[in-house]
Amino acid sequence: MEFRYLPMTSGDKQEMMDEIGIESTEELFADIPSHVRLKKEMKLKAPKSEYALTKELTALANKNTSTKDVVSFLGAGVYDHYIPSVVDHVISKSEFYTAYTPYQPEVSQGELQAIFEFQTMVSELTGLPVANSSMYDGGTALAEAVNLSAAQTKRKKVLVSEAVHPEYKQVIHTYAKGQSIEIVPIKLKDGKTDLTNLKELLNEDIAGVVIQYPNFFGQIEPMESIQELLDNQRKTMLIVSSNPLALGYLTPPGDFGADIVTGDTQVFGIPAQFGGPHCGYFATTEKLMRKVPGRLVGQTKDENGARGYVLTLQAREQHIRRDKATSNICSNQALNALASAVAMSSIGKHGIRKMAALNMQKARYAKKKLMEHGIPIVHDGPFFNEFVIQLDKDISEVNAELLEKGFLGGFDLGRVDNAFQGQMLVAVTEIRTKQEIDQLAKELGDIHV
Numbered sequence: 001m002e003f004r005y006l007p008m009t010s011g012d013k014q015e016m017m018d019e020i021g022i023e024s025t026e027e028l029f030a031d032i033p034s035h036v037r038l039k040k041e042m043k044l045k046a047p048k049s050e051y052a053l054t055k056e057l058t059a060l061a062n063k064n065t066s067t068k069d070v071v072s073f074l075g076a077g078v079y080d081h082y083i084p085s086v087v088d089h090v091i092s093k094s095e096f097y098t099a100y101t102p103y104q105p106e107v108s109q110g111e112l113q114a115i116f117e118f119q120t121m122v123s124e125l126t127g128l129p130v131a132n133s134s135m136y137d138g139g140t141a142l143a144e145a146v147n148l149s150a151a152q153t154k155r156k157k158v159l160v161s162e163a164v165h166p167e168y169k170q171v172i173h174t175y176a177k178g179q180s181i182e183i184v185p186i187k188l189k190d191g192k193t194d195l196t197n198l199k200e201l202l203n204e205d206i207a208g209v210v211i212q213y214p215n216f217f218g219q220i221e222p223m224e225s226i227q228e229l230l231d232n233q234r235k236t237m238l239i240v241s242s243n244p245l246a247l248g249y250l251t252p253p254g255d256f257g258a259d260i261v262t263g264d265t266q267v268f269g270i271p272a273q274f275g276g277p278h279c280g281y282f283a284t285t286e287k288l289m290r291k292v293p294g295r296l297v298g299q300t301k302d303e304n305g306a307r308g309y310v311l312t313l314q315a316r317e318q319h320i321r322r323d324k325a326t327s328n329i330c331s332n333q334a335l336n337a338l339a340s341a342v343a344m345s346s347i348g349k350h351g352i353r354k355m356a357a358l359n360m361q362k363a364r365y366a367k368k369k370l371m372e373h374g375i376p377i378v379h380d381g382p383f384f385n386e387f388v389i390q391l392d393k394d395i396s397e398v399n400a401e402l403l404e405k406g407f408l409g410g411f412d413l414g415r416v417d418n419a420f421q422g423q424m425l426v427a428v429t430e431i432r433t434k435q436e437i438d439q440l441a442k443e444l445g446d447i448h449v
Helices: 010-020 025-029 050-061 086-091 109-126 138-153 166-179 195-201 223-231 286-291 334-347 349-372 395-404 434-448
Strands: 157-161 182-186 206-212 237-241 260-264 280-284 297-301 307-311 386-390 423-427
Touching (some): 086 334, 109 280, 109 334, 138 157, 138 166, 138 237, 138 260, 138 280, 138 286, 157 166, 157 195, 166 182, 182 195, 195 223, 206 223, 334 349, 349 423, 395 434
Parallel strands (some): 206 237, 237 260
Antiparallel strands (some): 260 280, 297 307, 386 423
């Protein structure tokens, strides 16, 4: 069925008005004072038929450039990865596609099990025992972690590395303002968190330290050294934002003593769509289990001894008491969490490790080819699948030229800070081919000269 919705006829409208005892639609708004109502027509185009409207919207959508049309080397938090075809098949099933919060376990076992599996896989990747049923995105998940650290430690100061995603930092500042939490930046050094500055800033007033691993510039932070600095700090929490795909290869933050690990599962089964939606994750220790924002699904047994799943430990109402709430997020991204769970299950444990390794290998091949074409690499440290290059031209102009050649170039770091003018953050994922990487290196080499 091409068209999913049936229009309402004038007869339908009259029948409904007769049923509730009114003669016009205006009577429905009788309680709204007339002086605040709009008394003129809105400046909207005349309505079209369903067919004409679909045709117009399709034409507008086709003006967009997508990763199906060009080869993408753009990352910076949203990546072009392989998505198994089974993902769309499963999430398009009506029982998942239209489902809301599974409050009634007797009719929601499929949804609950899917969320439980998502939680389990996030827990395994992060090295922490507890994970929630998902959050809006990586930024809100990280901001929730900051709030939790302040509430748990009864302290009002949090250190945030300048190597954290700039948009995540903006969300943190927004959340922190409402809770009167002071956010103190930790300086950068060679594309990573400056450990000397971190050591200077640490004291008994610090609720938490926020690190991104791998960080926004693609560099892998020295987590062991950071852990050692925090070992001497009583109560100060280590909060880590991580790309979950990278954790398929790197040592999980939980092994470095992280108290909370957050991130975005867009890398698993969620397309690179402008503005989202995404799917945040939130993992933590058993000690903080009852302070976790959002929802938790637990596994249990019914009266017959059969395995079953339920929402557990906390109720939605826990998060809607404003100043007394542990969180103000009382929903989740169940459909996208399902997409990520299906993708991770399809790829498998060994497949995720292989996928992460391919990202690392291909990124290093790209770095080598770019250097051969005279492109300077900004940082020398270990990295995952992103690295920074320096160009002599304005990055927006470079990306415009690349687009004409069929490439979506890297992220313009000059948009983050004027100190990064001429720097481009290049992302290389497992689906990029040798030919595509070679061609990008050639094009950038020609532009750079």
